[in-house]
Amino acid sequence: MNLHIKLICGTLFTLLFLSACGSSNTKSTKRSDTNNTTNQELNATPYSYEQDIYPILTLKCLRCHGKNGNFRINSKNETYQLLLHTAPRASTGYTHFIEKGSLAKSLIYQKALNIELHGGGEILHYDSPQAKILKSWILQGAQRDNNKTRHYTLLAWNDLGMHCMDGKDFSVFSILPPYNNLQAQLINNDLSQYKLINSNITINYTAAKSLDEKYNTTSLLDTNATLKTNFWNYVQKLFLSSPAQNRGLSGNAVPSLQPQALEYNATRNWWEATALPITPYNDDGTKNYYPMVTVSAKDSNGTLLARTTVVLPVSDEMNCKVCHSSNDNYTATKPSAGWEYDPDIEKDYKYNILKLHDDRFPNAVSDNQTTLKTAGYNNYDNAGLYSSVKNGNPILCATCHASNALPGTGIVGIKPLTEAIHFLHANATDPTNGKILASLTNRSACYRCHPGATTQCLRGAMGSKSIIQCQSCHGDMNAVGKHGRVGWLDEPNCQACHQDGQRYTTAVTNTTTGILRTAIDTRFATTPNTPQNDMSIYKFSTGHGNMQCSACHGSTHAIYPSSHTEDNLQSIAAQGHNGTVAECNSCHSQTPRTIAGGPHGMHTVGASWITDHQDAAKNDKTECKACHGDDYKGTFLSKTSMPRDLVRHYSAKELVSCYDCHNGPNGH
Numbered sequence: 001m002n003l004h005i006k007l008i009c010g011t012l013f014t015l016l017f018l019s020a021c022g023s024s025n026t027k028s029t030k031r032s033d034t035n036n037t038t039n040q041e042l043n044a045t046p047y048s049y050e051q052d053i054y055p056i057l058t059l060k061c062l063r064c065h066g067k068n069g070n071f072r073i074n075s076k077n078e079t080y081q082l083l084l085h086t087a088p089r090a091s092t093g094y095t096h097f098i099e100k101g102s103l104a105k106s107l108i109y110q111k112a113l114n115i116e117l118h119g120g121g122e123i124l125h126y127d128s129p130q131a132k133i134l135k136s137w138i139l140q141g142a143q144r145d146n147n148k149t150r151h152y153t154l155l156a157w158n159d160l161g162m163h164c165m166d167g168k169d170f171s172v173f174s175i176l177p178p179y180n181n182l183q184a185q186l187i188n189n190d191l192s193q194y195k196l197i198n199s200n201i202t203i204n205y206t207a208a209k210s211l212d213e214k215y216n217t218t219s220l221l222d223t224n225a226t227l228k229t230n231f232w233n234y235v236q237k238l239f240l241s242s243p244a245q246n247r248g249l250s251g252n253a254v255p256s257l258q259p260q261a262l263e264y265n266a267t268r269n270w271w272e273a274t275a276l277p278i279t280p281y282n283d284d285g286t287k288n289y290y291p292m293v294t295v296s297a298k299d300s301n302g303t304l305l306a307r308t309t310v311v312l313p314v315s316d317e318m319n320c321k322v323c324h325s326s327n328d329n330y331t332a333t334k335p336s337a338g339w340e341y342d343p344d345i346e347k348d349y350k351y352n353i354l355k356l357h358d359d360r361f362p363n364a365v366s367d368n369q370t371t372l373k374t375a376g377y378n379n380y381d382n383a384g385l386y387s388s389v390k391n392g393n394p395i396l397c398a399t400c401h402a403s404n405a406l407p408g409t410g411i412v413g414i415k416p417l418t419e420a421i422h423f424l425h426a427n428a429t430d431p432t433n434g435k436i437l438a439s440l441t442n443r444s445a446c447y448r449c450h451p452g453a454t455t456q457c458l459r460g461a462m463g464s465k466s467i468i469q470c471q472s473c474h475g476d477m478n479a480v481g482k483h484g485r486v487g488w489l490d491e492p493n494c495q496a497c498h499q500d501g502q503r504y505t506t507a508v509t510n511t512t513t514g515i516l517r518t519a520i521d522t523r524f525a526t527t528p529n530t531p532q533n534d535m536s537i538y539k540f541s542t543g544h545g546n547m548q549c550s551a552c553h554g555s556t557h558a559i560y561p562s563s564h565t566e567d568n569l570q571s572i573a574a575q576g577h578n579g580t581v582a583e584c585n586s587c588h589s590q591t592p593r594t595i596a597g598g599p600h601g602m603h604t605v606g607a608s609w610i611t612d613h614q615d616a617a618k619n620d621k622t623e624c625k626a627c628h629g630d631d632y633k634g635t636f637l638s639k640t641s642m643p644r645d646l647v648r649h650y651s652a653k654e655l656v657s658c659y660d661c662h663n664g665p666n667g668h
Helices: 017-021 049-060 076-085 107-112 129-139 231-239 345-360 366-375 385-390 417-425 470-474 549-553 565-575 609-628
Strands: 152-158 180-188 201-208 263-265 270-276 292-299 304-311 508-510
Touching: 049 076, 049 129, 049 304, 049 565, 107 129, 152 292, 152 304, 152 549, 152 565, 180 201, 180 292, 180 304, 304 565, 345 385, 470 508
Parallel strands: none
Antiparallel strands: 152 180, 180 270, 201 292, 263 270, 292 304
């Protein structure tokens, strides 16, 4: 096997092992009794390379050891062979990267803990859970698999790719609370059908260290006693609900070091933990829009079946201060009563917005007081929203303006929140560049209110193409605020761009109306009438083997491969490279042999297809055109997802063509 095959790692840094890690002859002043262990560690749950060690390597080492050098993270199989059967450079003084049963002779362990001086520093703290797993695995014999874990694959995801919350302060008004959704599916790799496991198991989530090596285990106070959010001080008045601190509106807790259970959703055929109230602040108070969680599946006896680590992205970048801050003095938005000039900038612009609302709709409360009281909001002041807040009653915008992000909200006859906000602002002037917000040349228009410039919500495969922007899929602000459009449900679908062997860069044919391109075929289509009639939404759609599309392709706005390492870790751990989870052995113990039964009508990929494709081509070679093109010379759909050795060697991302082995489709 060619151990120099490169792993496609996007923009991950490439460093040679010795230059990155320093000379192994220079010892650190840290512990030297690395072979000490206990019976408890030796008798711990058997750990496997497949489920436990390879994910740690991709999480901790891939950034520097992703491509070249004596030690490099490649596919699962190649990396395991390197660890156990390849000698490090002679200058290290070690004979193996991993020596079964010996920590002192295992270079990877010594480097990770910085016992042998490591250019990247201490990657695993001695007492960390990951260091203990690595230690136990080596002492247990460094098994590739154990008979408890090799049969399962666990895939988890965040449903939107980026959730938003109002910020730290909820004392004035709220559009979106801290509310993050985690979903997962467990696959039995040995079954040929009905592979999803939905009974006699438990699936839990716990906080994991993010790539900044920090935890986010609470949404209350950080270690400096600074408030992360005052949400729980106002949740009763805003949402008429009283969840305990650190618990969200559905009762689920913020990820912590204590395992919390996901529940099975029979309608969606997934496991879920909804309304996780996670904030973009680490426990030490530093900002982190990409906190991580570990998801683990266990059987009824408590035996670990599989685990994965995923990101729960959250942004508080949604704000209106560019136009509504008192200090910016943007006269077009100045309230008739004057600017608020509150010293807290987050409260300041919110007060100004409520003043403007009262200017335009002075009877908004008094005209709807009966309906508000019936809904349970008894303390809104007839004088208006600003007065209500000053009297200690924060405003939930969705109380009157319905939002499908908060089902069951709104008053009949009042514009839904999405329509009201986007329609009102479509022709507003952006004070930073003088363009109207609906202008297609104003690429940053959406980022005035939505997460973008800093948090980079659109960071997946589509976001990497500079020609694609928010309006390419959603239409401009007029389209998003169009009367009758159902917010959060009238969304672009996959087939508007992916159809007829083409990959368009716009989903809409008219940016002002937001009309989607009509699909010619359904090979890459979202599931029809999902989640309700006449709706077809990616985040609810299913595909191959009833898997959720998000399980294999990644979350909305963060479609694999993402520009952010956090998003890619799961796909790398599942198959050895980033991008769509496309390797059959990620979920199948034995690769099925099929002509069109794979994802999106794919045939089997691998050596068996060398013989099988002959009959398939003889029966109807026009079927090959869908991926290999009308000329059979290959398209982006026939690119290899990783290096492959078939009749000849293919590099990753290389087009597969009939001409590679034949004189065209009719050759021999």
